[in-house]
Amino acid sequence: MNKKPDSLRFMDVFNMVFGSILLAYGLVAFNTPNDIVPAGLTGIATILYAVARVPIGITLLLGNLFLIFLQARIIGSKSAGKTLFITIVSSIAIDFLMKYSESLKIVTKDPLLACLFGSLICGTGIAMTFKAGGNTGGMDIVSQIMQFKFRIPIGDTLLFGNVLVTVLAGYNFGIEKALYSMIYAFLSSRVIDAVLDGVSIFRTVFIITKEPDVIGWGIIEDLRRGVTSLEGTGIYSGKPVNMLMTAIKRGELNVLRQIVYRYDPKAFIVVGDARQVLGQGFSKLEDEVRFDAVEVEQKKIESLEGSNSE
Numbered sequence: 588m589n590k591k592p593d594s595l596r597f598m599d600v601f602n603m604v605f606g607s608i609l610l611a612y613g614l615v616a617f618n619t620p621n622d623i624v625p626a627g628l629t630g631i632a633t634i635l636y637a638v639a640r641v642p643i644g645i646t647l648l649l650g651n652l653f654l655i656f657l658q659a660r661i662i663g664s665k666s667a668g669k670t671l672f673i674t675i676v677s678s679i680a681i682d683f684l685m686k687y688s689e690s691l692k693i694v695t696k697d698p699l700l701a702c703l704f705g706s707l708i709c710g711t712g713i714a715m716t717f718k719a720g721g722n723t724g725g726m727d728i729v730s731q732i733m734q735f736k737f738r739i740p741i742g743d744t745l746l747f748g749n750v751l752v753t754v755l756a757g758y759n760f761g762i763e764k765a766l767y768s769m770i771y772a773f774l775s776s777r778v779i780d781a782v783l784d785g786v787s788i789f790r791t792v793f794i795i796t797k798e799p800d801v802i803g804w805g806i807i808e809d810l811r812r813g814v815t816s817l818e819g820t821g822i823y824s825g826k827p828v829n830m831l832m833t834a835i836k837r838g839e840l841n842v843l844r845q846i847v848y849r850y851d852p853k854a855f856i857v858v859g860d861a862r863q864v865l866g867q868g869f870s871k872l873e874d875e876v877r878f879d880a881v882e883v884e885q886k887k888i889e890s891l892e893g894s895n896s897e
Contacts, residue, residue: 599719603673606715609708611680616694617705622760624768628725630752644682651724658728662735669721702771710778788837789861796854799829805846810839834864
């Protein structure tokens with residue numbers, strides 16, 4: 588009753604193992620041969636390997652073991668077990684691939700291609716470990732400790748760590764490789780967001796117009812999308828304005844623009860990404876609630892167990 592469903596436990600293990608292997612493959616096949624340095628502890632391990640041939644996996648394992656120990660002593664963490672598991676799997680996978688798969692090291696010698704494909708593969712792997720409720724350790728742990736002990740914001744610690752690694756990369760490999768490493772860091776973070784949140788295929792549209800009725804019915808009839816009419820006031824003019832709000836798919840945006848232009852060429856349109864749209868005409872809310880309810884119930888159980896143990 589109070590155990591996590593087998594399907595979710597299996598997916599957690601799968602995401603941690605496969606995510607760790609993807610991360611290892613991306614590092615060995617694309618980053619290391621081209622001196623593309625990731626952020627955090629992995630970046631430091633990459634630099635140590637290039638300079639002193641210290642195995643990346645060994646550096647990651649020893650570094651994360653020390654950080655996990657500090658985290659457990661200072662903060663205490665229920666996710667330490669998952670982080671340790673991810674660290675062990677990824678460290679073994681990295682050193683195994685480095686030693687026994689020489690062909691992986693010559694996938695490409697183009698640093699830009701290495702940035703693109705390395706960030707795609709590594710970012711996907713890291714996101715999978717996040718989905719399992721763990722992380723890859725390193726600066727994530729350091730930032731949590733700094734926030735707990737010294738009230739330093741997590742973002743500041745992560746920024747400092749990334750800047751430090753970038754400076755070290757520039758010193759050891761040259762400014763050009765440091766710039767490529769910055770591109771890699773940016774792209775991998777976008778990939779992580781896309782895997783965790785999904786790539787947005789929906790658009791939220793706000794339309795300020797003097798013809799709300801005809802435009803609204805045009806959207807309903809041509810696109811079969813619902814429209815909400817809102818009343819507002821222009822701050823500068825002080826006059827009342829009519830605003831329409833609707834959610835559409837990305838491919839429907841051009842048709843919507845044509846509808847608006849047809850009835851009010853002077854209309855003001857704001858278009859934004861929507862991560863998820865639930866309701867009639869889109870995904871069913873009840874399907875999403877059923878999926879999330881399992882995790883919510885599990886969190887309640889874990890919270891109660893934690894309270895009872897204290």
